[in-house]
Amino acid sequence: AQSVSQHNHHVILSEAASLELGCNYSYGGTVNLFWYVQYPGQHLQLLLKYFSGDPLVKGIKGFEAEFIKSKFSFNLRKPSVQWSDTAEYFCAVNAPTGRRALTFGSGTRLQVQP
Amino acid sequence: DGGITQSPKYLFRKEGQNVTLSCEQNLNHDAMYWYRQDPGQGLRLIYYSQIVNDFQKGDIAEGYSVSREKKESFPLTVTSAQKNPTAFYLCASSASTRSNQPQHFGDGTRLSIL
Numbered sequence: 001a002q003s004v005s006q007h008n009h010h011v012i013l014s015e016a017a018s019l020e021l022g023c024n025y026s027y028g029g030t031v032n033l034f035w036y037v038q039y040p041g042q043h044l045q046l047l048l049k050y051f052s053g054d055p056l057v058k059g060i061k062g063f064e065a066e067f068i069k070s071k072f073s074f075n076l077r078k079p080s081v082q083w084s085d086t087a088e089y090f091c092a093v094n095a096p097t098g099r100r101a102l103t104f105g106s107g108t109r110l111q112v113q114p
Numbered sequence: 115d116g117g118i119t120q121s122p123k124y125l126f127r128k129e130g131q132n133v134t135l136s137c138e139q140n141l142n143h144d145a146m147y148w149y150r151q152d153p154g155q156g157l158r159l160i161y162y163s164q165i166v167n168d169f170q171k172g173d174i175a176e177g178y179s180v181s182r183e184k185k186e187s188f189p190l191t192v193t194s195a196q197k198n199p200t201a202f203y204l205c206a207s208s209a210s211t212r213s214n215q216p217q218h219f220g221d222g223t224r225l226s227i228l
Contacts, residue, residue, distance in 0.1 A: 100211030
């Protein structure tokens with residue numbers, strides 16, 4: 001069975017600081033990887049996704065993530081955060097075989113202080 | 115404007131009562147999903163449906179039931195057998211259950227026990 005771990009539960013940064021949120025998954029085969037964001041009072045939105053090809057993927061609002069197969073990781077990064085990035089971030093995995101639905105991590109709450 | 119509509123936004127349940135959460139989508143998506151979101155636990159899959167008149171149990175299906183009589187609708191019933199129903203419930207849809215299909219989410223229903 002697939003599982004996802006997000007080790008940072010709550011991160012507090014100042015504006016302009018760099019961000020890296022960790023995501024590790026447990027699954028031996030090919031996976032598709034996603035990062036979703038939930039801004040306060042809004043619905044979950046897709047930030048970026050990885051299926052194949054270049055392991056460095058770019059998403060909306062300046063976010064990017066790097067897939068490192070040997071480490072089973074898909075960490076989210078942003079060089080310079082803004083106050084508007086305050087939100088909860090979820091990593092998710094979906095494998096082409098087995099259950100046909102996303103498995104989510106427990107989420108990381110990011111608080112950016114002005 | 116295409117999207118997913120969940121209603122009601124807030125719902126209160128009395129002990130021993132069944133309640134039904136509505137989820138409607140006008141995205142013409144085949145697949146629909148129900149997740150439960152609890153603080154610090156991320157999203158956990160309750161049920162999903164790949165196509166009309168078909169649905170599968172997720173990780174925490176006990177105490178819940180669903181139906182999929184129409185493509186655009188996937189209501190979730192929280193039965194009296196669900197002993198800890200207080201949570202935030204999210205409905206999602208995707209074009210198919212292929213693992214590279216991103217899911218689109220509704221705004222959620224917050225269920226509380228009276």
